[in-house]
Amino acid sequence: MFDLTGQVALVTGSSRGIGLAAATALGRQGATVVLNGRDGQALQQTAAALCEQGIKARALPFDIADIPQATAAVDQLLADVGKIDIFYSNAGIQHREPLLSVALADFERVLFANLTSQWALGRHIAGHMVKQNYGRIVFTGSVTAFLGRPGITAYTAAKSALHGLVRQWSAELAESGITINAIAPGYIKTELTRKLWDDAEFTSWLYDRVPQKRWGEPEDIASALVFLAAKESGFVTGQVLTVDGGMTACM
Numbered sequence: 001m002f003d004l005t006g007q008v009a010l011v012t013g014s015s016r017g018i019g020l021a022a023a024t025a026l027g028r029q030g031a032t033v034v035l036n037g038r039d040g041q042a043l044q045q046t047a048a049a050l051c052e053q054g055i056k057a058r059a060l061p062f063d064i065a066d067i068p069q070a071t072a073a074v075d076q077l078l079a080d081v082g083k084i085d086i087f088y089s090n091a092g093i094q095h096r097e098p099l100l101s102v103a104l105a106d107f108e109r110v111l112f113a114n115l116t117s118q119w120a121l122g123r124h125i126a127g128h129m130v131k132q133n134y135g136r137i138v139f140t141g142s143v144t145a146f147l148g149r150p151g152i153t154a155y156t157a158a159k160s161a162l163h164g165l166v167r168q169w170s171a172e173l174a175e176s177g178i179t180i181n182a183i184a185p186g187y188i189k190t191e192l193t194r195k196l197w198d199d200a201e202f203t204s205w206l207y208d209r210v211p212q213k214r215w216g217e218p219e220d221i222a223s224a225l226v227f228l229a230a231k232e233s234g235f236v237t238g239q240v241l242t243v244d245g246g247m248t249a250c251m
Contacts, residue, residue: 002230005030009229010077010084010125012036012064013091015043017190018140021218022088022225027055029226031086034077038063064091065113067120074124083132086229087125089118090140092158094192096151110154115161126173133177136229139166140221141182143244159184163240170238179237181228186244188216212245 009026013019015037023033027050035050037043040061050057062073078084092114095106122137129135142159144152162182169180187206189197196202197215207213224243227233242248 002029002226002232004086004226004230007031007085007229008034008081008083009086009088010034010036010060010074011088011090012121015039015046017192018185018188018218018221019088019090020046021222022090023057024050024053024055025219025222025226026086026088026229027053027057029230031229032056032058032081034058034060034084036060036062036064036091064089064117064121067117070117070121071124074121078128084125084128085132085134086136086138087122087129088138088140088225088229089122092118092140092192094152094155096195098151099153102153107154107157111158114155114158115165118162119165122169126169126178129178130173130176135176135178136233137169137178137180138225138228139180139182141166141184141240143184143186143242143248145184145240146242146248166240167238174237179228179234181233181237182240183221183224183228184240184242184244185221186210186216186242186247188218188221190218209250210245210247211250214245216243216245 009031011019011023014023014035027033035043035047043059043061047057047059062070064070095110139162141163144156145160145163166180166182224241
């Protein structure tokens with residue numbers, strides 16, 4: 001068990017799926033969790049449900065792809081609570097289309113949401129963490145940065161670049177008391193992958209590739225996040241922690 005009492009954690013894309021599991025796990029370790037998503041009403045309901053479980057939670061609706069809106073929301077949060085100790089940059093989008101037919105506009109949209117906006121908001125928050133000489137920043141990467149898959153060219157490009165960003169940021173911010181890491185999920189049951197886990201043929205293929213022979217669950221990612229968010233992981237930075245049931249470890 002890691003004690004996160006007194007810490008403030010902002011989790012983007014936390015109204016459901018991996019983000020919600022992550023926020024719940026951080027809250028159960030004592031952190032005050034700030035939920036983010038675009039639907040303010042749904043976010044308030046989710047925060048209320050967490051509060052009923054004894055978790056300190058509040059909602060902060062904004063679209064991470066709207067950089068001025070996102071940075072303004074974070075500034076208001078900092079004015080209200082004074083700090084952000086943990087930032088889990090999890091929000092993202094997907095677009096599935098073959099390489100030779102995907103439009104440039106769709107490629108740029110996915111790249112912006114999954115890389116540029118993560119960079120912009122993460123840098124903004126890092127600037128405040130430097131002042132407090134402490135921080136934990138974790139991004140959601142992907143095994144697709146290691147294993148190509150047809151039909152997701154923009155997503156793969158964004159996640160590959162995000163892994164590089166983690167290493168580069170860690171070199172710049174290490175002396176500021178901030179760690180920068182990423183979690184690269186394998187195939188996890190979320191709304192983003194619903195079309196895949198509803199496909200019996202794909203699931204059969206997946207079980208042949210994953211030694212544990214199962215889909216991952218959001219809680220599998222949340223457990224890894226708690227470690228990377230804790231003070232005890234202070235010597236771990238610039239790393240991409242793969243959580244995939246052994247998929248990338250085997251031929």
